[in-house]
Amino acid sequence: MKSLRFYPILFILIFTFVHPSRSQELHLSVESEECLTCHAQLHPGLVASWYESRHSKITPQDALKKEALERHISSDDIKADLLTVKVGCYECHGLNTAQHRDAFEHNGYTINVVVSSNDCAACHAVEAEQYADNLMAHAHGNLVENAVYSDLMRAINNPYQYTNGFLVMGERDSLSEYESCLYCHGSKVLVKGLAAKETDFGELTFPVLEGWPNQGVGRVNPDGSLGACTACHPRHDFSIETARKPYTCSECHKGPDVPAFKVYEVSKHGNMFKSASVASNFDAVPWVVSEDFSVPTCATCHASLIVSPDNTVIAERTHQYSDRLSWRLFGVPYAHPHPQKANLREVKNSQGLPLITELTGEPVAKFVISAEEQQERNTKMKSICKTCHGSTWVDTHFIRLDHTVEQTNAITLEATKILTDLWTRGYAQGLPQGKNIFDEAVERIWTDIWLFHTNSTRFASAMAGGGDYGVFANGRYQTSERLYALMEKLRLFRKMDGE
Numbered sequence: 001m002k003s004l005r006f007y008p009i010l011f012i013l014i015f016t017f018v019h020p021s022r023s024q025e026l027h028l029s030v031e032s033e034e035c036l037t038c039h040a041q042l043h044p045g046l047v048a049s050w051y052e053s054r055h056s057k058i059t060p061q062d063a064l065k066k067e068a069l070e071r072h073i074s075s076d077d078i079k080a081d082l083l084t085v086k087v088g089c090y091e092c093h094g095l096n097t098a099q100h101r102d103a104f105e106h107n108g109y110t111i112n113v114v115v116s117s118n119d120c121a122a123c124h125a126v127e128a129e130q131y132a133d134n135l136m137a138h139a140h141g142n143l144v145e146n147a148v149y150s151d152l153m154r155a156i157n158n159p160y161q162y163t164n165g166f167l168v169m170g171e172r173d174s175l176s177e178y179e180s181c182l183y184c185h186g187s188k189v190l191v192k193g194l195a196a197k198e199t200d201f202g203e204l205t206f207p208v209l210e211g212w213p214n215q216g217v218g219r220v221n222p223d224g225s226l227g228a229c230t231a232c233h234p235r236h237d238f239s240i241e242t243a244r245k246p247y248t249c250s251e252c253h254k255g256p257d258v259p260a261f262k263v264y265e266v267s268k269h270g271n272m273f274k275s276a277s278v279a280s281n282f283d284a285v286p287w288v289v290s291e292d293f294s295v296p297t298c299a300t301c302h303a304s305l306i307v308s309p310d311n312t313v314i315a316e317r318t319h320q321y322s323d324r325l326s327w328r329l330f331g332v333p334y335a336h337p338h339p340q341k342a343n344l345r346e347v348k349n350s351q352g353l354p355l356i357t358e359l360t361g362e363p364v365a366k367f368v369i370s371a372e373e374q375q376e377r378n379t380k381m382k383s384i385c386k387t388c389h390g391s392t393w394v395d396t397h398f399i400r401l402d403h404t405v406e407q408t409n410a411i412t413l414e415a416t417k418i419l420t421d422l423w424t425r426g427y428a429q430g431l432p433q434g435k436n437i438f439d440e441a442v443e444r445i446w447t448d449i450w451l452f453h454t455n456s457t458r459f460a461s462a463m464a465g466g467g468d469y470g471v472f473a474n475g476r477y478q479t480s481e482r483l484y485a486l487m488e489k490l491r492l493f494r495k496m497d498g499e
Contacts, residue, residue, distance in 0.1 A: 027059065029081075031109060032088025038107075038201060039089070046236055053237040055087035060123055069286045069311060072240070074126035082122060095119045101191040102207045102222040113207055114189055115235075118225035130319040135328075135342045137227040139185040139218030142344045146354045148437070152447070153181050155438035169439060178211060184252035186216025186228065217252070241282035244299040246273065253298075256452040256474055258330045259459050260298070267465025269296055289314065289387045301384055308387070315384050324381040326374035327405055329458045333412055333450045334361040335405045337368040338377070351431075359416055361409050397464055404461035404470075408454035411479055418486050419446045427493040445486045453479040 028036075040047045050056055054072060061083040063073040082091055093111040096119055097103040100112035117137075121128035131137050143149050157177050159170040178187055192208040215228040215235075231252075232243040242248055250261030264270045272295040281292040286307040293300065300306065302324060305317035315324070322328075328338045334357045339347070347367050349358050357363050369377075378398060385394040419442060422428045428442050429435040437443050453474060460470030469475055 027084075027086055028088050029085045029090055031090035031094060032085070034107070034109075035089035035093075042200060049234075050088070050236040053239070055238065057086070059084055059086055063123075069305070069307065069313075072285055073123050075121070075123050078123060087123070092119060095122060096223060099223040102189070102209060104194065104205065104207050106204070106206075112222065113209065114212070114222055115230075116221035116223050116225045117227040117229055118221070118223055120229050124229075127317075127319040131227055131229075133342050134227075134320045135322060135339070136217035136231075138342045138344065139216065140182070140188060140220055140226070141218065143181060143185045143218075145345055148354055151436045152438045153177065155436060157181065169436075178214065182211075182214065182216055184216050186219030186226075187211030187214040188220040189214065189222050191222055239283075240285070244282045244287075244297055244304060246270070246297045249298040255456070257455060259456050259469060259474065260463065263456070263459045263463045263466035263469045264298070266467055266469065267463055269463070269465060273297060286311070286313075294388075296384070296388075301381065306384060306387075314387060315380060322377075324377055324384070326369075326377045326381075327401070327462075329405075329462060330455045331451075333357065333359075333416070334363075334409045335454075335458060336363040337371075337374050339367055340369055341367075353431075359420070361413050361416075401458075401461050404458055408457050408479070411483060412450045412454055415446050415449045415483055415486055418483075418490055419443065422490055422493070425493070427490070442486060442489045445482050445489070449479055449482045449486075453482060 036047060060073060060078050063071060064076075064078075082095075085091065090109070090111070092115045093113075094109060096116075097110045097112055099118070100114070100116075102114050103110055103112040117128050117131060135142070143153065154169070154172065157173055157180055159173055161168050161170060189212050190210040192210055194205050195208050196203050196205050209222075215230045217228065217231045218226060219228040220226060221228075229238070232248055233239060234242055234248075246261055246264055252258070253260035255262050264273075276295050280295070284292040286305045287293065287300070288307055288309055288311075291309055302321050303318055304315070305313070306315040307313050318324075322338050325338055327335050329335050333355070336357050339356060344354070344356065344367075347354055347356050347364070349355050349364050351359065353359075356367050382394050382398070385397070389397075419428075419430070422442050423430040423432050428440045430437045430440075430443060438447055453476075456466075456474040457470050457476055457479065460466030460475060467473075471477055
C-alpha cells in the first residue's frame with residue numbers, strides 16, 4: 001500500500017477515533033493530515049504527544065500576534081506556507097529536504113527522518129543562532145576531534161583483552177560510543193543508502209542511518225547543522241515545561257564527571273524544589289519570579305526569560321547557556337574562564353596539546369574570555385540570585401566559588417607534577433613518549449582527581465549547596481586520597497629503583 005492519499009473517509013474515521021473532539025479544531029496542512037492518517041494507528045503515543053504540544057494549538061501567524069515577552073517564536077520572516085497552518089508532521093519533516101541527505105520519498109511526499117536545529121530555525125531563528133554559539137552545539141567535534149579527549153574515550157569504551165601477560169586495548173567500538181559518550185555529546189548521523197522494509201501498509205523504503213537514533217546536544221545532522229533541540233525539548237510535544245525541570249538536565253549532568261543534578265538535588269534549592277514544585281507554573285512565558293515559581297531550577301539560572309511581577313526583565317532568554325557563566329568548571333583538568341568560541345578545534349597550548357590551559361594550569365589567554373567579560377557574566381547571574389537573596393549573600397557566594405576554583409586547580413597541579421615525574425622517569429608511558437595518557441593505573445588516578453573529585457567540589461561550591469559533595473561524597477576527601485595514592489605509586493617505583 002504505497003499511499004493513503006485517496007482514502008479521506010479512512011482518515012476521518014481514524015482521526016476521530018483517536019481524538020473525537022479535536023478533528024474539527026485543528027487547522028492542519030493536507031500533508032500533515034495525511035501523515036496522521038497512518039501514524040495515529042502506528043504510533044499513537046507519538047501522535048498523542050504532538051496533540052499536547054503548542055505546535056498543535058496555534059499557527060505561527062497567531063503566535064506572532066502575541067506581546068513580545070509572551071512569544072515562544074522568534075523568527076519574523078516565516079515562509080508563507082508555514083504561517084497559517086498548525087505546525088504538524090510535514091511542517092517539520094518536510095522542511096528543507098533539499099539540504100537533507102536523509103530525505104526520501106514516502107507515500108508521495110519527500111520527507112526527512114531527522115528534524116535538525118536548522119529546521120527548527122524556521123520559527124526559532126534567535127534560539128538556533130544562540131545555540132550555534134554554545135559549547136553544547138560543538139560537543140561532538142570538541143570530543144572526537146580532540147586527540148586528548150578521544151584518547152580518553154578510547155580508554156573507556158574500547159574492549160580490553162588479557163593477552164600474553166599484558167592487558168591490550170582493542171579497536172574502536174562505535175556501537176559502545178553511541179550509547180556512552182556520544183549519547184550526550186551527539187553522534188554524526190550518516191546516510192548509508194536505502195533499504196526496503198515490510199510495514200503494516202506494505203513494503204516501503206527508508207534511509208539506512210548510522211549514528212541513529214541520537215538526541216545528543218552536539219549531534220551532527222544529515223543537513224550539516226549541529227545540535228538536537230530534542231535533547232531538552234523532547235519530541236513530539238517539545239515541552240518548555242519539561243525543559244525547565246531539572247530532570248531533563250540530569251540526563252547528561254548527573255556525574256560523577258558533571259554532578260550538577262546530584263548537587264542540586266541535595267542543595268537547599270533542590271530540597272525546596274521537591275517540596276514546592278507542584279505550585280510552580282513551568283509553562284509560563286515570560287517566567288515571573290515569585291508568581292510562576294519561587295525556587296530556581298537549572299533553566300532559571302542558565303536559560304529562561306525571567307521577569308519581575310511588574311514585567312521588568314531580570315534575565316533575557318538564552319540558548320547559549322554560557323551567557324551567565326564566567327568559569328568553565330567541568331570536563332577539563334583545570335577550571336578556566338569560558339572559551340571565546342564554542343568550536344575548540346583550533347585550541348592549542350604551548351606544548352601543542354589541544355587544551356585551553358597549560359599543564360601547569362594557566363589558561364591560554366587568546367582562547368578564553370577576558371576578566372571584564374567574566375565580570376559581566378557574573379553580573380547577569382547575580383541579577384537572578386538577587387531576586388531572592390541579599391547582595392552580601394550573593395557576593396560572598398561568588399567569592400567562595402572563585403576560591404574553590406583556585407584551590408581545586410592548585411591540587412590538580414600537584415597531581416600533574418607527580419604524574420609528570422612518573423612519565424619523565426619512565427615509570428609510565430605518557431606525553432613524553434607520545435602515548436595515550438589515560439591507559440595506565442597512575443594516569444587513571446590523576447584523571448580521577450580532576451575529572452571527578454575536583455569537579456564535584458566545584459559544583460558543590462557553584463550551586464550554593466551540595467553539602468557532602470564538596471567533602472566526603474565525592475569531593476575534597478577523595479581528591480586528597482587519590483593524591484596520596486598517586487604519590488604512593490611514585491614512592492614505590494623509587495623504592496624499587498633503590499632510591
